[in-house]
Amino acid sequence: MNASGPKERATFSIASDVKRQLELTVPKTKRSSFVEDAIERALRDVKKQEALTAIRDFKPYPLKGPGVVETLQEIRTQRDEELASRHGDE
Template sequence: MNDHKERAAFTISKSPNAELEGVVPASKRSRFVEQAIADALLRDARKRALDALDALDKLPSYDTSGEDSVEVLRRIRQERDSEIALRHRVAAA
């Protein structure tokens, strides 16, 4: 696989830069930094996915009482319609 490479410019603090220069040979620094960025992006994507899954725990749960999904959705919509109608009646009063 032949990836097209693009030049990128970054500004980093002296200390990490000095450590990078001391540990990673110049000929391998671009690949090292590229892999570090890819790893960080993957960690960030995983964290966002886990946070999204955690948010699902905060969603209200509905007792289905044996109803099928169509009936549950119909009941939820009717409940929300009633709540909206009540809010409008209270606001109009």
């Protein structure tokens, strides 16, 4: 899950109880990748929420002209006529 490439040091503050839990749960040599994975998951979740919000906020607009079913029927009829005319020329 970790992005490959050069690593950069980041400085931020976390609650002391969260830090203590991290130190008790994750070995020192694995903490950076653990935190990086957690941040990546959180960022993906934010993006998912933004996408869901955009979908929910999408304002539908009234359709003009024929609906999907009618359009597909028209396309199929035209295709059938084209195929029939090609086979009639043989």
